[in-house]
Amino acid sequence: MSKRIVITGIGPIASVGIGKEDFWKGIINKNTNVELAKSHAGDEIWDEYYVHKVQKFDIHNFGINEDDLEYIEDWKESPIDMDMQYMLAAVKLAFDDGKIDYKKAGKDSVGLIVTNENLGMEDFCNKILNESYKKMRDSTGISEKAFSDDVYYKIVKNGYEVQTFMPLFHVARTFNIHKYSLFVNNACASGLYAIEAASDMIKLNKTPVVVVCASDHSNVYKHLWFKMINMYEPDGKMKPYSSKSKGLVMGEGASALILEDYDHAKKRGAHIYAEYLGGGFRLEGWKITIPQVGGTSYQEAIEDALTASKTSKEGIDLICGHAPSTMAADAYEAQAISSVFGDSNISVTAFKPYVGHTLGASTLVELAILLLAMENDFVPPVLNTKEIDSRFKIDLIKDKRKLKIKTVMKLCCAFAGFNAASIFRKA
Amino acid sequence: MGQNVAQEVKEMLARMTGFEPEEIKDEMDLVKDLGVDSLKVIEIATAIEKTYQVTVKDNQLIKLKKVKEAIQLLQDLLDKKAKRQ
Numbered sequence: 001m002s003k004r005i006v007i008t009g010i011g012p013i014a015s016v017g018i019g020k021e022d023f024w025k026g027i028i029n030k031n032t033n034v035e036l037a038k039s040h041a042g043d044e045i046w047d048e049y050y051v052h053k054v055q056k057f058d059i060h061n062f063g064i065n066e067d068d069l070e071y072i073e074d075w076k077e078s079p080i081d082m083d084m085q086y087m088l089a090a091v092k093l094a095f096d097d098g099k100i101d102y103k104k105a106g107k108d109s110v111g112l113i114v115t116n117e118n119l120g121m122e123d124f125c126n127k128i129l130n131e132s133y134k135k136m137r138d139s140t141g142i143s144e145k146a147f148s149d150d151v152y153y154k155i156v157k158n159g160y161e162v163q164t165f166m167p168l169f170h171v172a173r174t175f176n177i178h179k180y181s182l183f184v185n186n187a188c189a190s191g192l193y194a195i196e197a198a199s200d201m202i203k204l205n206k207t208p209v210v211v212v213c214a215s216d217h218s219n220v221y222k223h224l225w226f227k228m229i230n231m232y233e234p235d236g237k238m239k240p241y242s243s244k245s246k247g248l249v250m251g252e253g254a255s256a257l258i259l260e261d262y263d264h265a266k267k268r269g270a271h272i273y274a275e276y277l278g279g280g281f282r283l284e285g286w287k288i289t290i291p292q293v294g295g296t297s298y299q300e301a302i303e304d305a306l307t308a309s310k311t312s313k314e315g316i317d318l319i320c321g322h323a324p325s326t327m328a329a330d331a332y333e334a335q336a337i338s339s340v341f342g343d344s345n346i347s348v349t350a351f352k353p354y355v356g357h358t359l360g361a362s363t364l365v366e367l368a369i370l371l372l373a374m375e376n377d378f379v380p381p382v383l384n385t386k387e388i389d390s391r392f393k394i395d396l397i398k399d400k401r402k403l404k405i406k407t408v409m410k411l412c413c414a415f416a417g418f419n420a421a422s423i424f425r426k427a
Numbered sequence: 428m429g430q431n432v433a434q435e436v437k438e439m440l441a442r443m444t445g446f447e448p449e450e451i452k453d454e455m456d457l458v459k460d461l462g463v464d465s466l467k468v469i470e471i472a473t474a475i476e477k478t479y480q481v482t483v484k485d486n487q488l489i490k491l492k493k494v495k496e497a498i499q500l501l502q503d504l505l506d507k508k509a510k511r512q
Contacts, residue, residue: 229489289485293469327465 005199008270009098009258011090012368014355015052015251019093024372027380032354034236039220049223050236052251052356059085062092068174081123082217086254091213094256106176111207113182113198114168115190115214116360124162180206188414191363192422196279198259208264214361215254223250229289231326240323240350240382241330241396243389248324251356255364272427273371280304284417291332291413298336298419305421313341317405320370322412323350324357333413334392348394353383363412370408374426379403436498453495481508
């Protein structure tokens with residue numbers, strides 16, 4: 001008989017709050033913490049942009065071994081980048097919430113999957129720009145070769161940091177994890193792919209526990225890219241499925257979840273948030289930034305998820321959409337939902353107005369909200385969307401709703417056409 | 428060739444928007460004049476790719492604003508295809 005996979009720990013970090021309690025409190029109180037960030041180039045402001053900003057974060061407040069943090073700093077020869085800080089903190093919060101003593105359990109019974117789209121890239125870009133600028137400005141007879149050697153020497157270490165094994169190594173080393181491990185990058189859908197991989201790891205008896213974590217730190221480069229491709233919401237308020245929506249607002253944060261073999265969790269008396277029933281995954285392979293509206297890939301991912309989880313469409317109580325608030329992606333998603341669920345009036349929610357778009361971390365951050373919504377029998381209303389685009393046939397939860405939700409589906413249609421649907425059932 | 432491409436693009440736009448082909452002028456704005464939103468732009472790209480066996484890149488698709496740009500895009504894609512053959 002196939003193993004059952006359950007979630008027994010949550011470690012969320014986002015603009016709404018840090019750690020399960022504050023995070024949920026922030027959702028309830030709508031503490032979205034959208035700020036107007038200013039990016040400087042020298043004394044001048046380069047650009048201003050709205051962002052859901054994580055508040056009062058200090059990596060030293062999570063009880064992570066300081067020697068281990070110092071080890072990373074020494075290796076990098078610079079402060080730990082924020083992506084990595086968020087990721088480490090989220091993993092620690094999830095271990096604490098799951099009551100797993102990783103110092104003891106990490107060696108023989110905990111695996112790890114890390115996901116992040118651009119870890120280390122921020123540092124990399126900063127160094128290239130800053131060092132190049134300084135040298136150009138102050139060029140005082142230094143030869144071209146000496147200049148190149150010098151700059152290359154300074155940036156090469158960060159160049160290695162963008163290799164994806166690095167975060168896997170640092171997180172595993174910090175938390176004494178020595179079992180099977182993987183790095184996953186499927187753009188915004190990374191978290192759902194990671195959960196599927198974790199489930200497979202447990203079912204194949206590679207390890208009874210897997211930590212799945214993802215993080216994303218906001219920065220001006222990411223913002224400028226979205227602005228450049230007309231996907232930025234200038235009023236700073238994301239409006240899922242709305243005809244008034246102009247695009248997304250970046251968020252930042254991290255989330256870690258403990259995936260565990262059901263029997264293993266029961267044996268140690270762990271609190272079980274939900275069971276992972278299965279997922280569907282399709283790769284559209286059309287364009288990088290644009291979904292193929294009218295295509296069937298997303299719909300097929302949803303159908304695959306229902307099949308894999310042995311769940312009928314009538315068995316789904318709530319869908320949590322990706323809803324990046326771009327017209328194409330929201331339409332694509334609404335279309336896929338309607339195609340599968342027809343006129344069943346399935347309830348749909350979307351959490352990005354609370355936490356912004358946390359990109360590679362988005363599915364795990366939003367899944368943390370979803371798990372807590374199930375735990376509390378309360379679905380936070382979708383903010384900012386006053387009128388749903390009339391072409392979308394979905395029942396969007398715009399008001400506070402006490403809702404007994406047992407089975408939920410999390411969706412994501414990511415850049416590069418990674419379409420994913422995952423189904424969870426309250427324990 | 429140029430005239431044919433222009434005509435074919437206008438006929439394609441006409442099918443998607445309900446305008447008559449002769450009503451569609453080169454200088455017209457896809458959004459303001461023809462009501463072509465980003466979803467329709469994706470449909471146009473899909474139709475162009477399917478009909479002419481070419482690949483429209485993300486940034487070309489995002490930048491489309493006017494009828495004449497759509498015509499130019501298809502012309503460029505067909506020229507590129509011809510060079511490769």
